Amino acid sequence: MKKLLEYPMFDPEDRNQKMTDLSAVLQKGLAAKRFLHEDSESGRQLNDTRTAELLADAKLGDHAKQTMVLANLRLAVYYAKRFNIPSKSSLTFDDLIQEMNQYFIERAEKWNPKLTTFATFAGTYAVRRLVLASDYQANMIRLPHNMAAELRAQNKYIVQREAELGRSLSNREKLSIQEKRRKKSKKKSTGPYLLQSARRAQVVNELELSNNLSPAVEELTDTDNDTAKRRPKRTEIRIAEDAIIAYGSQDLGEILEIALLALSAREASILRLRFGLVDGKPKNLNEIGIVYGLSGQRIGQIQAKALSTLRHSQRLRPLRMFLDCM
Secondary structure (H helix, E strand, C coil): CCHHHHCCCCCCCCHHHHHHHHHHHHHHHHHHHHHHHHHHHHCCCCCHHHHHHHHHHHHHHHHHHHHHHHHCHHHHHHHHHHHCCCCCCCCCHHHHHHHHHHHHHHHHHHCCCCCCCHHHHHCCCHHHHHHHHHHHHCCCCCCCHHHHHHHHHHHHHHHHHHHHHCCCCCHHHHHHHHHHHHHHHHHHHCCCCCCHHHHHHHHHHHHHHHCCCCHHHHHHHCCCCHHHHCCCCHHHHHHHHHHHHHHCCCCHHHHHHHHHCCCCHHHHHHHHHHCCCCCCCCCCHHHHHHHHCCCHHHHHHHHHHHHHHHCCHHHHHHHHHHHHCC
16 A cells, blocks of 8 residues: 555546547557567568567557556555455455456556546446456355355345344354355245256156066067067067966056057057056156157157057957956
8 A cells, every 4th residue: 555655646637638648659559569460470571660660669558558557556446445345355455456457457458538538437347347356266266156146145144244233143143144045045046947867867767666567578668679669579469468467467557558569669658658557647748758858749749659559449459358357
């Protein structure tokens, strides 16, 4: 702060004129730098006189930029002091001033004196720059921006509570406040969402746990088996029927499995999921599409084709035999 007095501000009467003149010198220096850079990339050779003039303009531009920043050093301290609150920033006061100086250097290069004053132009996003600097350059650098904002809100609330109570809060009270805000934030963030991979794994696990068919039927209905790519032969259907009869169960679900053997493995599995034959919980087309990696519209087409196949009287023979025995 003592060094701050070494760089006095411009007089209010001629402040705008001096800043405008410095900006013109700065823009001329930036143009000289761009010209030198383009020539070096293109391989063109300038004469010594022209090169010396461009280098001199670039040097004057750097000096003008430094003068502009030092003349507004008090403005940088002003914004840093406004933001130097424990509930807002985790940077030290010196770091905040340094961040503002760096910000003013960037704004000086883009300032147009014809539109507004430098103080107004530089102060437009000053607080925002300090917020980002606090999030990404201090101890919050490993935290996402939204989490850093939540921590700032917690610290601000703790400071307010301490001011109301006139004492410092205990660690237990601080933990209680953080837990309440965490639950509130979690409640706001809840909503309908779907993780397709997790949902797909869940449905597949339900299929695996609920599969009580005999080995002969499992072999025909396994979607990973080669038989999933074709319709089962008549002899395979007969073997599966015998396997279910030998299994000794009169459950309607297993009799329905006999009827489904007339379909391909994928069609049969889709109908099982659609009408809840596996776990008693019917699933919609989109949920089934997640399992097979298809759209709900495509699953509906496969379902319609499978139902059309099952309407044939011979396909429903095992089910009709079961109903006749009831």
